[in-house]
Amino acid sequence: MIKSFVDKKLTFRDMDPDVSLKAAADMSSAEIIETVSASSLRGRGGAGFPTGAKWKFCSRAEGDQKYVVCNADEGEPGTFKDRVILTRFPHLVFAGMSIAARAVGATRGLLYLRGEYTYLREGLMAALQKRRDDGLLGDEIMGVDGFEFDIEIRMGSGAYVCGEETALIESLEGHRGEPRNRPPFTADTGMNAMPSVVNNVETFAWAAAIMEKGPEWFRVVGTDQSTGFKLFSVSGDIDRPGVYELPLGITVQELLAAVGGENAKAAVIGGASGRVVSQAEFNRKVCYEDVPTGGAVIVFGPGRDMLDVAENFLEFMCEESCGQCTPCRLGNTKLLECVRMLQEGTCSAAYLREIVELGESIHLASKCGLGQSSGNIFLSIVENFREEIMGRALGAVEPATLRS
Amino acid sequence: MVLLTERDRIRQSLSELVERYGNTRSSLLPILQDIQRQHYHISEYAMQVVADLLGIHPVEVFAVVSFYSFLDFKPRGRFVIRVCRTMCCHMQGKDRVARQLETDLGIKFGETTPDGRFTLEYANCIGMCDLGPALLVNDRVYTEVTPNEVHHIIEECRKVFGAHAVQSQEVGL
Numbered sequence: 233m234i235k236s237f238v239d240k241k242l243t244f245r246d247m248d249p250d251v252s253l254k255a256a257a258d259m260s261s262a263e264i265i266e267t268v269s270a271s272s273l274r275g276r277g278g279a280g281f282p283t284g285a286k287w288k289f290c291s292r293a294e295g296d297q298k299y300v301v302c303n304a305d306e307g308e309p310g311t312f313k314d315r316v317i318l319t320r321f322p323h324l325v326f327a328g329m330s331i332a333a334r335a336v337g338a339t340r341g342l343l344y345l346r347g348e349y350t351y352l353r354e355g356l357m358a359a360l361q362k363r364r365d366d367g368l369l370g371d372e373i374m375g376v377d378g379f380e381f382d383i384e385i386r387m388g389s390g391a392y393v394c395g396e397e398t399a400l401i402e403s404l405e406g407h408r409g410e411p412r413n414r415p416p417f418t419a420d421t422g423m424n425a426m427p428s429v430v431n432n433v434e435t436f437a438w439a440a441a442i443m444e445k446g447p448e449w450f451r452v453v454g455t456d457q458s459t460g461f462k463l464f465s466v467s468g469d470i471d472r473p474g475v476y477e478l479p480l481g482i483t484v485q486e487l488l489a490a491v492g493g494e495n496a497k498a499a500v501i502g503g504a505s506g507r508v509v510s511q512a513e514f515n516r517k518v519c520y521e522d523v524p525t526g527g528a529v530i531v532f533g534p535g536r537d538m539l540d541v542a543e544n545f546l547e548f549m550c551e552e553s554c555g556q557c558t559p560c561r562l563g564n565t566k567l568l569e570c571v572r573m574l575q576e577g578t579c580s581a582a583y584l585r586e587i588v589e590l591g592e593s594i595h596l597a598s599k600c601g602l603g604q605s606s607g608n609i610f611l612s613i614v615e616n617f618r619e620e621i622m623g624r625a626l627g628a629v630e631p632a633t634l635r636s
Numbered sequence: 637m638v639l640l641t642e643r644d645r646i647r648q649s650l651s652e653l654v655e656r657y658g659n660t661r662s663s664l665l666p667i668l669q670d671i672q673r674q675h676y677h678i679s680e681y682a683m684q685v686v687a688d689l690l691g692i693h694p695v696e697v698f699a700v701v702s703f704y705s706f707l708d709f710k711p712r713g714r715f716v717i718r719v720c721r722t723m724c725c726h727m728q729g730k731d732r733v734a735r736q737l738e739t740d741l742g743i744k745f746g747e748t749t750p751d752g753r754f755t756l757e758y759a760n761c762i763g764m765c766d767l768g769p770a771l772l773v774n775d776r777v778y779t780e781v782t783p784n785e786v787h788h789i790i791e792e793c794r795k796v797f798g799a800h801a802v803q804s805q806e807v808g809l
């Protein structure tokens with residue numbers, strides 16, 4: 233059993249996936265979409281697209297064969313909540329996928345599990361088999377005529393960019409995981425050019441919970457634009473790393489207090505594609521309208537060297553860029569080179585300014601979210617920690633003594 | 637009795653894989669993943685046969701193999717050890733674990749031991765950030781690894797070459 237610390241009894245534990253599915257089985261497609269839309273549930277994978285709207289597009293799209301795809305690629309550095317959900321609540325996720333299938337009229341489901349999570353596969357297959365045996369997958373689900381759906385597990389093979397939904401579909405189709413241009417969107421031109429719903433693991437689980445408890449129950453928590461609870465994966469210099477269920481709209485300060493990270497000097501929110509939030513901004517809110525996140529929070533204590541942070545994340549980006557776009561492929565290596573110059577104290581202020589401009593260009597000129605966000609951590613460190621990163625001499629850094 | 641050459645054998649086992657997963661393009665990745673698992677790499681010949689069976693150009697197969705970090709052209713070890721090098725594990729001391737692995741195995745990252753038993757690689761975040769430093773040995777995950785424990789992990793793998801693997805600290809469902 234995975235030893236990850238989970239801060240309290242998760243809401244998912246009180247849910248009954250069968251009740252959720254029954255509720256959906258008794259509803260029409262439009263009613264399911266209406267319910268999910270009324271909850272204002274937004275995608276838990278990072279981008280925060282309204283789930284009800286996505287399902288609606290897909291239900292209206294024309295296609296002989298529609299697909300529901302669960303994005304279990306969870307590659308964002310600092311994220312591990314989907315692993316915990318898949319381990320503890322697989323039936324809730326599968327119920328959520330089945331509900332989506334009924335909503336959009338899909339008969340095939342695919343769960344794209346990252347290769348690094350191969351050890352979860354067996355348990356998930358067993359859960360799927362149980363559902364088939366119980367009549368919760370297959371033909372005439374719950375005895376409802378025409379409600380037909382089954383789920384297949386597909387494995388990734390170690391590529392972060394495959395978490396991007398169009399790359400994920402390329403990968404499912406047997407291609408290199410290179411993101412596509414959008415539009416067309418996956419909701420009408422997805423898997424095998426057919427309408428497809430792609431959602432995060434947690435999104436499906438919440439959708440199922442909403443079917444059981446109703447949209448009002450969900451809306452009570454969170455802010456106007458970011459309703460509900462969210463699972464956070466919190467790691468770094470804190471007392472209790474683990475998975476936390478917290479309301480969206482919580483301030484960074486409150487979040488740090490909950491995890492035992494009060495003396496933090498900074499936190500990366502949103503993983504490698506997120507940004508650095510410095511102490512001065514700890515009153516900001518974690519939600520789609522302020523500091524968005526798929527749930528990754530990495531906390532840095534007072535002794536951490538922010539250049540080291542920038543270096544590690546840029547190495548990640550250079551490694552994981554699919555290489556289609558020149559700004560992303562080459563630009564990030566330039567940013568990384570600049571970090572190394574800063575470490576050696578050989579980066580002039582003028583050059584740094586140019587590199588910051590380059591970082592902004594990468595954001596504008598990249599095709600997918602990886603490139604568009606690849607420079608964020610570096611840029612936010614340059615913006616907030618100038619005193620710490622300038623004027624260094626090689627090997628003589630004592631970050632704890634630096635003013636930040 | 638029919639004598640099969642090595643190539644015949646490969647072709648036969650690949651035909652079986654194609655039959656199992658279906659003769660469509662979207663079966664390519666599952667097929668390649670199985671070949672990698674069985675043979676610790678995907679040879680040029682295997683790529684050609686798969687291309688042939690699926691009716692696509694071998695270059696297409698090559699392009700896919702080259703894209704994914706868990707698929708290899710070159711033979712990898714029986715055990716591939718992948719150390720997470722991403723931020724959270726970095727903060728929790730992955731460098732010392734990595735160093736000890738290099739010393740105990742006598743190889744650098746990216747290399748395979750001459751006996752073909754171990755390959756040492758880095759991975760990016762493997763979703764164990766709260767329990768770092770973390771590493772994967774094939775599909776098995778090890779968490780909160782200390783430099784001193786590295787030795788035990790290697791020994792545990794070595795047992796496979798003798799009798800049975802002892803499972804300890806395994807994480808699963």
Ligand SMILES: Cc1cc2nc3c(=O)[nH]c(=O)nc-3n(C[C@H](O)[C@H](O)[C@H](O)COP(=O)(O)O)c2cc1C
Nearest residue numbers: 275276277305306307395396397431432435601602
């Ligand atoms: C580089 C990159 C990696 C991504 N990785 C993931 C991932 O691992 N899991 C995930 O759910 N979404 C990931 N996404 C977001 C997906 O593209 C997509 O927005 C999401 O699966 C939609 O589901 P949701 O609306 O339920 O969040 C990633 C996006 C980008 C650009």
Ligand code: SF4
Nearest residue numbers: 554556557560600603
């Ligand atoms: S932005 Fe980067 S990862 Fe995204 S498509 Fe372009 S090169 Fe690939």
Ligand code: FES
Nearest residue numbers: 720725762764765
């Ligand atoms: S950073 Fe190592 S497992 Fe996430």
